[in-house]
Amino acid sequence: MKKLLRMKSMLAVALLLVCFGQKARASHFQGSDLTYTCVAPGTYYVSLKLYRDCSGSTAPSSATLNLRPQGCGSPRTVSMTKTPGSNAIGNLYCPQLGAPQCSSSGKPNYETVTFTSLVTFSATERNCPDWYLSWSECCRPSTANLVGQDDPFAEAYINLGPAASPFNNNSPDFDPLNIPIPLVCVNQDIVYSLNALEVDGDSLSYELMQPLSAANTVVPYQQIGAGGTNIIINQSPRPPYNTTTNQQFAILQGGQATYSATYPIPSFIAPWNTPDPATGIPPKIVTAVPYFNLDPISGQLRFNPSVYVAGTQSSAGKNKYAVVVRINEWRKVNGAMVKVGYIRRDMLFIVEDCSGNVPPQTTVPPIPPKFEVELNDTLVKVQTCNTTRIVYKFQDTDKITITVDTAKIRRDLPNGSMRIYKNGTPNVEAVLMITPEASHAGHTYLIPIRIEDDACPIKSIANPVYRIEVRRQSLAKVIGNETREICLGETSKLDVNLSRPDSILGKEATYSYQWSLHPSTPNGDGLPANRSQRDITVKPTKTTRYLLKATNTLSALKGACYDTTSVLVKVNENPIISSITVGYPQGREDIIFGRDAMINVVIDNVDQTGYTYKWSPGSKMLASNGRPDSTIMADLLDPSNDSVSSTVLNPKVISLKTRTYKLTVTSPSGCESSKEVEVKVGAFFLPNIITPNNDGKNDKFVYKGIEPNTSLQIFNRWGVKVKDYKSYDNSFGGEGISDGVYYYILKEPKGGKTFKGYFEIVRD
Numbered sequence: 001m002k003k004l005l006r007m008k009s010m011l012a013v014a015l016l017l018v019c020f021g022q023k024a025r026a027s028h029f030q031g032s033d034l035t036y037t038c039v040a041p042g043t044y045y046v047s048l049k050l051y052r053d054c055s056g057s058t059a060p061s062s063a064t065l066n067l068r069p070q071g072c073g074s075p076r077t078v079s080m081t082k083t084p085g086s087n088a089i090g091n092l093y094c095p096q097l098g099a100p101q102c103s104s105s106g107k108p109n110y111e112t113v114t115f116t117s118l119v120t121f122s123a124t125e126r127n128c129p130d131w132y133l134s135w136s137e138c139c140r141p142s143t144a145n146l147v148g149q150d151d152p153f154a155e156a157y158i159n160l161g162p163a164a165s166p167f168n169n170n171s172p173d174f175d176p177l178n179i180p181i182p183l184v185c186v187n188q189d190i191v192y193s194l195n196a197l198e199v200d201g202d203s204l205s206y207e208l209m210q211p212l213s214a215a216n217t218v219v220p221y222q223q224i225g226a227g228g229t230n231i232i233i234n235q236s237p238r239p240p241y242n243t244t245t246n247q248q249f250a251i252l253q254g255g256q257a258t259y260s261a262t263y264p265i266p267s268f269i270a271p272w273n274t275p276d277p278a279t280g281i282p283p284k285i286v287t288a289v290p291y292f293n294l295d296p297i298s299g300q301l302r303f304n305p306s307v308y309v310a311g312t313q314s315s316a317g318k319n320k321y322a323v324v325v326r327i328n329e330w331r332k333v334n335g336a337m338v339k340v341g342y343i344r345r346d347m348l349f350i351v352e353d354c355s356g357n358v359p360p361q362t363t364v365p366p367i368p369p370k371f372e373v374e375l376n377d378t379l380v381k382v383q384t385c386n387t388t389r390i391v392y393k394f395q396d397t398d399k400i401t402i403t404v405d406t407a408k409i410r411r412d413l414p415n416g417s418m419r420i421y422k423n424g425t426p427n428v429e430a431v432l433m434i435t436p437e438a439s440h441a442g443h444t445y446l447i448p449i450r451i452e453d454d455a456c457p458i459k460s461i462a463n464p465v466y467r468i469e470v471r472r473q474s475l476a477k478v479i480g481n482e483t484r485e486i487c488l489g490e491t492s493k494l495d496v497n498l499s500r501p502d503s504i505l506g507k508e509a510t511y512s513y514q515w516s517l518h519p520s521t522p523n524g525d526g527l528p529a530n531r532s533q534r535d536i537t538v539k540p541t542k543t544t545r546y547l548l549k550a551t552n553t554l555s556a557l558k559g560a561c562y563d564t565t566s567v568l569v570k571v572n573e574n575p576i577i578s579s580i581t582v583g584y585p586q587g588r589e590d591i592i593f594g595r596d597a598m599i600n601v602v603i604d605n606v607d608q609t610g611y612t613y614k615w616s617p618g619s620k621m622l623a624s625n626g627r628p629d630s631t632i633m634a635d636l637l638d639p640s641n642d643s644v645s646s647t648v649l650n651p652k653v654i655s656l657k658t659r660t661y662k663l664t665v666t667s668p669s670g671c672e673s674s675k676e677v678e679v680k681v682g683a684f685f686l687p688n689i690i691t692p693n694n695d696g697k698n699d700k701f702v703y704k705g706i707e708p709n710t711s712l713q714i715f716n717r718w719g720v721k722v723k724d725y726k727s728y729d730n731s732f733g734g735e736g737i738s739d740g741v742y743y744y745i746l747k748e749p750k751g752g753k754t755f756k757g758y759f760e761i762v763r764d
Contacts, residue, residue, distance in 0.1 A: 029052060054102035080135075108320070154344065169329065184349050191301070195448040208324070265323065327343050360400050367388065390434070409447060413445050414440045476563035483567075577602075583600060603665065615664075717742075
């Protein structure tokens with residue numbers, strides 16, 4: 001009997017220990033924030049904020065911070081002190097339900113508690129730049145996406161930097177209103193913003209991570225859907241489907257069978273209730289498209305919780321999902337981006353059935369096109385030097401409360417402010433005014449806003465981040481090409497059009513102007529004496545870029561707000577014709593009548609590729625009617641083939657009279673230079689004897705340089721006309737008349753010269 005009693009006693013103790021062990025592991029932590037602030041080189045104020053699940057045991061009264069170096073040094077621990085009065089219960093529900101409750105049997109909720117410590121790294125420890133801060137204690141609550149209830153592990157990273165020039169980095173932190181334990185409504189588009197606050201001016205990037213249970217030890221994820229497949233059962237089907245005998249399924253696109261860091265919650269778009277055109281009934285199996293997106297720049301999460309399990313206790317965790325985001329800090333050091341720290345935010349999203357409560361709708365009315373503002377969801381792109389008014393309208397059937405840090409907006413946004421109108425009503429407006437200066441171009445400004453309605457029992461809470469991007473859209477525009485070409489010695493007129501609206505004064509702005517040489521061509525020239533006009537004429541001698549600065553005189557930021565534009569004027573060199581000479585015979589200063597000579601041209605330009613040449617009548621080659629002599633073409637030959645040409649650089653000339661020729665040289669850029677040359681020709685003569693014996697010498701009566709329609713009359717010694725040519729062609733060779741002396745009268749057409757003389761025919 002005593003033995004039996006002893007066994008019963010041992011069993012009771014065992015049961016007690018089991019129950020105690022289960023209770024000991026019931027301090028469920030839903031989330032955590034571990035941050036740090038540099039108070040002196042090597043000294044940091046570390047803060048640990050814990051979020052306890054109300055379905056677990058009471059919040060802890062102490063915490064231990066672990067310090068772990070990477071690659072050198074030794075780890076150590078630091079005791080943390082609980083901040084008095086830091087215990088606070090979450091306020092997730094409407095006031096009609098009474099004061100916020102935190103109990104295992106009530107609605108899901110959380111309690112916060114904060115611990116702090118001062119950490120000073122020794123001189124030896126500072127030689128190890130990379131340190132990891134961490135905290136861990138039992139246990140996580142049951143969740144729908146993680147396997148088991150491993151210990152949560154909060155972690156932050158500090159890069160101390162070189163000992164001689166430490167980084168003294170401050171970690172990002174979070175607005176008190178930005179809690180990591182949000183209630184989210186099933187089948188509603190959720191916008192949740194991490195929007196960490198950064199005081200050092202470092203760049204932040206956000207990335208989804210897997211939860212940790214210890215250093216470098218990840219917690220495995222649960223399988224998705226039924227039987228470890230990517231098949232999802234519709235928890236709220238419409239007839240003819242139900243949750244037992246005739247279930248409706250969705251196959252998750254992508255074949256993912258388990259949750260992951262980038263898909264930690266069932267969030268998808270599935271056409272559960274879209275009828276099949278053939279049957280008029282929604283299909284039994286549909287395709288679900290995953291939808292869980294994190295903006296790596298703003299830290300804004302967007303998703304649509306698609307599964308809610310009704311009728312379960314909060315402690316069962318069927319509607320709780322662990323999500324972790326790491327916020328990295330980047331700083332430019334010696335021209336390269338260096339990671340100077342990071343923090344991890346452990347969060348718990350709790351999915352609820354919000355009983356049809358629709359979240360407030362946000363709209364941004366269009367802004368007049370003249371302001372050149374782009375609107376895209378939560379992104380607004382504004383221009384420098386414009387005072388832009390952006391109105392955010394929030395509408396709901398419930399009363400809406402908008403919470404925004406207007407002091408931060410005035411401090412951070414360039415000449416910015418925000419006012420809230422009709423807060424606490426179903427129609428609220430937030431009016432943002434911003435006037436970026438030219439120096440703000442390329443910057444992005446984030447405005448976190450909390451949107452909360454008073455629906456009951458579950459309030460709709462959204463934390464979007466409105467992103468303002470400032471673009472430099474100079475409204476100073478050059479009329480015509482912004483790059484233009486002229487020839488040396490020419491001018492270029494620079495006309496500018498400016499039209500920038502002023503949104504406060506409601507009229508077109510006026511400007512003051514200042515032209516200068518652009519820094520890219522500091523040795524340029526050609527500016528006029530008056531450089532304060534809008535439109536100017538320049539005459540550069542070298543390629544020059546001109547810069548116009550137009551200052552908006554109506555702007556509230558006089559002198560700080562301006563437009564610029566530039567014009568590049570390329571100066572092309574003209575062909576340089578240094579000389580044109582005629583190849584006269586040695587000892588002569590003219591061409592022997594009836595002979596030819598070369599015209600020799602010297603051009604001094606180094607690169608003559610693409611040059612073209614054109615010979616034309618010169619200033620002394622005018623016919624009696626005042627027009628250029630049309631026979632010029634026949635006087636110039638291409639020496640390579642003796643064909644008529646006026647486009648070779650060095651032609652052969654066979655003019656039978658003294659003439660002036662003009663050469664025009666054109667470069668590929670259209671620049672021209674001209675020069676004239678006079679070709680002198682010796683006096684002409686007519687023969688005084690012909691010997692028509694077919695020896696090829698003096699067989700014909702030839703007038704070199706004869707013009708068409710020149711008449712010839714030949715008389716014998718008694719004055720009898722023996723030959724009469726209306727248009728002589730140098731063909732008379734004594735045909736039909738005997739040897740002897742004859743007289744001739746030669747008349748050029750159109751009132752030209754008349755020549756009289758005699759010649760002798762000798763055949764022997």
